[in-house]
Amino acid sequence: MCDVTLRVGDERTPIKAHKYMLSSRSSVFHTMFEGSLPEKGDIIIPDVDKDTFRDILKYFYSDNITITNSNVQEMLYTADKYMLASVKIECETVLKKTAKSEHATKALQTGYQYHLLALQTDSLDYIEMNTKACLLSEHAISLSKDCLELILKSDYLDCTETDICQFVLKWGKHQCKLANLEPSGGNMREALGKILYLIRFPNVEMNFFSEAVAKSCLLTSDEIISIYQSHFGVTSKAFPSCLRAPVAIRQTYTINRYEQITGPMGTSGKQSLIFHSDKDIWLKGVVIFLPCIQPTFGGLHALGDYDELSDGYSNQLPYRYDQLTNYISVINICIRIMNDISEEKIHENQQTNYGPNTGHIWQMEFSKPVRIHSTRDYIIQMDDIGLQTYYGTECKEYVTDQQTGVTIKFKNSQVSGAGTDINQGPFAGFLFSV
Known part of the structure; x- marks a missing residue:
């Protein structure tokens, strides 16, 4: 008694369902079928693969869903598309496990993309305490400009400013490659935009700055001069110079x-x-x-007295005698x-x-x-x-x-x-x- 056919994925695989069930579970489907301009005929869903949609359909009918590391990205996209709040929460729970690992930058990007604030927070917390390892991750180079800005705004990053500068140059070249542009200083500066001024160039090692930054034409001549002057006590007006202090110190x-x-x-x-x-x-x-x-006086603490004091737990604990006068456990x-x-x-x-x-x-x-x-x-x-x-x-x-x-x-x-x-x-x- 199905009354709607959904054509899912690139191959337009036909999947039959009931409009009532879809509408009752998702406001998106409700608008699609019961709105002022209801859809008629087959529904085309090209951006969700058939396996993911079948799992979502199972959730519609049974309230049961299985989310793993292998399907969480597809599930999250579909849950966001059809406004399934409880499925998004389940996805976030799975993703939080990766937020505290070398995949933290990927989790940060996902949290930002789908407005999962708790996932963003956990990811950024881990990145702040393990910055160098996270920036070396294969996922870091794919960070969006907005997520890179979240990281560079932090005062807690546990790495040197030179490490940060090296990564930003690498990220800028990658953005140029994605846009089929020459990785020149001007193009990298365009890709970075205002977040360029979050890099604390006065704290970058002088040799690296001279060889990698100054020669790249990423900065203007006046900016380069201001960085050199900052090493002789002149405060740079363009770039911050306060040191980032990791939580540990x-x-x-x-x-x-x-x-x-x-x-x-x-x-x-x-x-x-x-x-x-x-x-x-x-x-x-x-x-x-x-x-x-x-304290004890004149000898060892009586074991019987100690047993009474500790409710009999002393026999379960390792111990030693300190100078033959006091019982230490x-x-x-x-x-x-x-x-x-x-x-x-x-x-x-x-x-x-x-x-x-x-x-x-x-x-x-x-x-x-x-x-x-x-x-x-x-x-x-x-x-x-x-x-x-x-x-x-x-x-x-x-x-x-x-x-x-x-x-x-x-x-x-x-x-x-x-x-x-x-x-x-x-x-x-x-x-x-x-």
């Missing part, structure tokens, strides 16, 4: 959320807290409270950071020593910074360590760092175990950069 600030320390505190289940920053920051680590162990800390749609941003496992002389808190620095955006809530979660710990009291619902002006607010998490909320708990503070 930016100053780290600490926000503490507690007024006093006490203990012991017994915990159960995962410890969790929601936080929100009023500015974009890079979260570099978390300050947590250590297990609560009392090793504990594993597992931290997760998730965004407001439960996407895991980092999963960090580290070990640290604790004992009577190791202090109350420990600064856990992450293996890589986590980008925290001011428009979203995030959840920090710590696995149950099975030990009684010190904890902070009189904690603040929000804390402002006086040096940066960053304010971080805290909210209770519904999945948190007993004892962790905005007033107290094991999370002593955060380490971050701006």
Whole structure:
């Protein structure tokens, strides 16, 4: 009882369907069949291959769809064409896995093309921390002018300005080739347009600038002279000279959320807290409270006493004796950071020593910074360590760092175990950069 035939792909493969199902699932098809000028006869769809369209048709009828790395680009194009929001979200989820790899520039281009803001953000975050490797990727040379501009605007790029300049020259020559133009300085300058002035030429190595840039005729004579003068203290009016500072070397600030320390505190289940920053920051680590162990005098700590204090977990932990007087143990800390749609941003496992002389808190620095955006809530979660710990009291619902002006607010998490909320708990503070 099909009432419409769709001719799909270059070969115009006939695929039959029901207008009602197509119209109910896509506003584009609804307008096509029920609008003021409804389509009659066969529908020609030349820009979607038959396999992709069959998968989309299956989604129309069953609400089931399978998206993989091999078909995600075609699926995304089709979902965008027919305004299928849920399919675009599924595609974005798959693409986010490539955003944090050598394919980050390709993911950035896709995110920009289809207005997938989260994918753009994840891709650019990865590029900022792995700039040189990403610019050497086979996909980087195919970046659009707009996406190249997004990268060059960043102050966080982890490479030299010479590396950036080398890539831009390579990109400019590629654009000339695509347009069947001679790769001259004038043509490359035309391809770059205003983004030429995002390159910080005063920071490019003098030898490379003289041999590769000055001789290419990419810049005017006055611009070239201004770059040479900048090496002798004269500020260039055309090009910025401030250094890009990668996240790894930016100053780290600490926000503490507690007024006093006490203990012991017994915990159960995962410890969790929601936080929100009023500015974009890079979260570099978390300050947590250590297990609560009392000093010993005149000999070894009695194992029975320690078992009582730690609820019997001591036999499961490696340990050593420090100068035959104090019991020192090793504990594993597992931290997760998730965004407001439960996407895991980092999963960090580290070990640290604790004992009577190791202090109350420990600064856990992450293996890589986590980008925290001011428009979203995030959840920090710590696995149950099975030990009684010190904890902070009189904690603040929000804390402002006086040096940066960053304010971080805290909210209770519904999945948190007993004892962790905005007033107290094991999370002593955060380490971050701006």
